[in-house]
Amino acid sequence: MTERELVIVGGGPAGLAAALAAGEAGVKDILLIERDQHLGGILNQCIHTGFGLHRFKAELTGPEYADRFVKTVEKAPEIEVSLRSFAVKLTGDRVITYLKPGAMEEVKARAVILATGCRERTREMIPICGSRPAGVYPAGLAQKMINLEGWIPGKEAVIVGSGDIGLIMARRMTLEGMKVKAVIEIQKTTRGLTRNVVQCLEDYGIPLHLRHKILKITGRDRVEKVEVVRVDDNFAGIPRSGFEIRCDTVLISVGLIPENELLEMAGAQIDPKTNGPLSARVNFTSIPGIFVCGNAFRVYDLADNVSLDSESAGRSAAEYLGKGSADRGNLS
């Protein structure tokens, strides 16, 4: 088992910002582990613009935004990056086990920052009944298929939920020649940013059905149609308000859940409602020396804010390690 001052799990916007801030605050021995073969996390598939408006006063794409951090991390001598490295275990006394091609490593860290991001809520969690054909995708998976692989998932799509990823994907699929027939939102208002409703739906004439839900997905092998119904204030379907939309693709964009399985394994308290850490202070957990930042702490609207708060996690870890000015006694 090797020993490290600080281990950061996750090389997306949160982990990158935390690593840089910890380094600046004086931590000299940082290991950043990332499961993908590139740093940048989910930003790599976000090829639309809108990143960096606050931080860099520039309108960047996701990969451009990530690149500004990645370049700095690569030059930072105190940060070692381990790619294709997948953390499988974390203990309460901060021993991390991770797998990478050719090795299983165990490292004992004096401090840990979990920057593990979030996952999408799925069709199964809503849940939508009916059959289970091909063509039902979480919106982020469809985004990855189109933007990173160049795969077009279908011809005619309906999007369930008006989260930002769903809205962005409505525009993206339209630009790729797919017909987006509707966005279905159970709430009275959209869940995404107003700018995304305007730029991704209204500019392309894509209908948004508020206070509606999908009753059922039909199709034996591939999606054939969905049944949509208006809902009342208790989200129950209103009789005879239903209609069908024929489509071969259904995207699910109904929210994100912080990924905290490692934190849970370590024995920290998790809020069962949000799946985020139970904590009075941003980035802190019930275990001293284990910090959580970015979407793993709580789901953010803007990457810029993820970077901002994650830098503070980096500094908090540095303080915990006795760097900087803070009084350690208050924290442990």
Next chain:
Amino acid sequence: METCDVLIVGAGVTGAAIARELSRYKLKIFLLEKEVEAAFGVSKSNSGIIHAGTQNPPSSLKGRLCVEGNRLIREELSKDLGLTFVQCGQLIVIFDLKDLPALEKIKKEGGELGVKGLEIVDRAWLDAREPNLGPEVKAALYAPTAGIVSPYRFVYALVENAAANGVELKTSHKVTAIRRVDEGGARFEVEAGGETYRTRFLVNAAGLFADEISALAGAPSFKITPRKGEEYLLDKKRGHLVNHIIFPLPSENSKGILIIKTSDGNPMIGPTAHETGDKADLSTTDEGLAEALAGARRMMPSISRGDIIAYFAGLRPACGRDFVIRREDAAPGLITAAGIQSPGLTAAPAIAVMAADILKTHGLGLEPKKEFHRLRPRPAHLFQIPPEETKRLIAKNPAYGDIVCRCEMVSAVEIRDAIKRGARTLDGVKFRTRAQSGRCHGGFCTTRIIKIMREELGLPVTEITKRGPGSELIKGERI
């Protein structure tokens, strides 16, 4: 034209078990499956319970074959085929002590059938061993020989072992015509998948479609009525909830809603039981969810809707109350194994022995092979092994450290191995490896799996399917 001694229609658990049993003997055998992979019909939606053998009338085929199948799986097949069989035991719970005589009756009947270790247990026993049971539960019948397997991995193990012993599996071979012939010992000519097969004996293990196969062969003597069951799978994190397979006291038509701990650790609730006229109706419903939740929560109130991470429906190929296993006098040479609904998965190895006996009685020579490969090596799954073992595997093959599915910890080696063992679809990979079956439902790993399939199968991504033709995942590719 292919000729053979025995042609088996249907590569579900029944057909696969019969193929494996007959592969001990010097016979030429084909196993035909209409779907693109084995186990893609009735078997894939099975709960995986290896029943102890209670709750079947002592005089029924179900009663005898279930107890014997349970014994064969426990004592022989689980080891020989490298199955993950967890002997967790089953409980039949009652909510009212007035029902104790009903439990006594099940215990007595089970005992007569040879079910071992049956015991009526009280609330104190239950509190010590199944602490999350609700206050309504008063007592239970405990059957220690019950257990659980992965239903599809059971079928794959049977098929792989049968193939290692010379059986030829032909997938995507739907039987379209059966003619009676009398040439060189052959009695049937079967058209399937664009090929013609001549065979002396025809075994009908066609599940939901057994009545149609029987009619094609000239013995239209029964009808299969599909009965749908919806099942709801809970997050592995809730695995600690339950230690046994828990049944309520059965009603006239159904074993009721159960709480099952699957062999992979996720609790599962269901199945419902409703007749449907449609052999393709695999839809889940709001009513089914409500019924499964209500049934499960009566036994274990802490189960909640938020625990559910997946759901599916299956169809039981019901044909009256008992299994139909017999030779068909109207079509000499035809053996029927139909109506194999619960406890069919448990009974399958015993059904196979019975089918072999019927074949022998009616003239099939069963001469043992000199070398029968009884053992099937157990595929390695990281999620099932301790860290030291993982370390050893990675040292042997670095790609075991290349994790594809992070929810269930599935490596690139396991995905490739699944394809080498016969996976042709995304579902086939999922059933064999668990990749995509965790809480993110493939959100993170699907593209990687598709790329590995593209490489291993030499197919463009537009031809990779979820479960066979028509279920293509990608409609176009930007090159």
